[in-house]
Amino acid sequence: MEFPVEVALARAVPRLPTGDGWWYEIKFDGHRAVLWREAETARVQARSGRDVTAVWLDLALAAFHTLPPGTVLDGEAVIYRDGRVDFGAAQSRAASAPPRARDLAERWPATFAAWDILQHPVHGDVRGRPYSERRALLLDVLADVPPPIQAVPATDDPTVAQVWYDTLHEQGIEGVVAKRASSLYRSGRIWQKVRHAETVDAEVVGHTGPGARPRALVVELPDGRRALSQALTAPLAAAVSAHIASAGPGRRVHARATGSYTTVSPGLTVEVLAGTTRHPVVTVTRVR
Template sequence: MPVALAQLVPTLPVGPGWWYEMKLDGHRTVLWRDADAVRLQTRSGRLVTTVWMDLALAGMQLPPGTVLDGEAVVYIGGRVDFGAAQSRAASTPARARLLAARHPAAFAAWDILAHPVLGDVRPRPYLERRALLLDVLADVRPPIQAVPATDDPETALLWYETLHDQGIEGLVAKHASSSYRPSRVWKKVRHAETVDAEVVGYTGPPARPRHVVVRLPDGRRAMSQSLTAPVAAQVAAHLASAGSGRRARTDAGEQYVTAAEGLTVEVLAGTTRHAVVSVTRVR
């Protein structure tokens, strides 16, 4: 299911109709409660149920026909730990079970895309979907919970300024009248200065890529620095399902193999002025 996205902005939009949600530092995940099972997909559409089986089991509390959008997160020491979520996402199913036993995951739900009675609710306004989300989750126990939301910008900014150390990486602003669409319909502010970039290629073996080539917001194609092991594993999973590419060169002349569309990574904004970029995570 294509997901809605958020545009990075320097300041929160304010005025009538704006609502604000905490942005937790985890992995974007869509949770489907089917007739007899639960499945989870990434932002790019890849199924990841096997590495989040604790969330799949928890999702059986939901009534069949429910589809939720949210963030798979891992708490360590009372704070959201992105590195732990990254490790889980890059694990084999066997290792994911070991990690889950040590640090169980939680699912922070911020939207409902399908309702067990009403069906597809994506065309409905945000405020109506928020009410439906809270209603569906009323009898659901943790680790599935709704993300806190407020229509008071001062409260939202207080979250932003005081909860960063607990793993709250920013805020997402949504207008009360907005429908759920696969485009940048939301606004976000973040502590880290990062931008999203599309992966267009890679170097090294597809099972163990060393670098990715990204298309930056200004259109340039640039090669990343060496990938960390968790990021490389997630890129490899995308490459395995996409098939082989062709030879190409970056704007700087470096050779790489092209990759299929559909994978987005986050890169440090300060590095994008140069020929090499630093990938912080797979989005």
């Protein structure tokens, strides 16, 4: 398996699917990450494919010391503060330069919530195996691995999954992800998610202002329309600029609906308030 890997995603649905063959996982509110334990090192990949090891160095070190070489895990980089999952802390870490990220890691170390195994130290690339088999292999690999790397809770009982959704929100749990037991691992929106936030995912296609400090975003909504965002807050601008810096500069274009903007390479997704998508200007809540 070659670095980086294209990750699987989930699409938002209004309620949990039920019936034979469904499994459910707690959806932690953090930053998507892929842990690579290679022969002589370990590194961390962002959802976009960027190498973000310098930002999540504590997780890379944990992977190096506890995972067998040849292991690749998919999951979420999570930070706890005051006993609950704190997405803001994870977002601040992800948008930080390496020196500040190291300082933040000393104060609020990260946890890796693993929900899938893409490469097994013995069986190799297991993305072509069903979810139920990959789940068993994940639990086997992590059986003796201490925190901060842990498997997410999972169940095939929809009643238990609904209880998770109804009761864990105050602890910072975002929702529940549903996966078919027979599903293979592939890129694209192959899973389903139910979450508390009234938001929708939108793909970033461009930005206004300089790349080092973007002022607003041009996003493509789920129905295919493109819209301009409101002015970005400083943390959002920092997270977007990190993606722009790693992907390289775009080109200038002009569209009637959004005006002039600079294009952004694919791979950057944000959440926008669902109630704003009917308007020409949308409100971005965070970078995924």
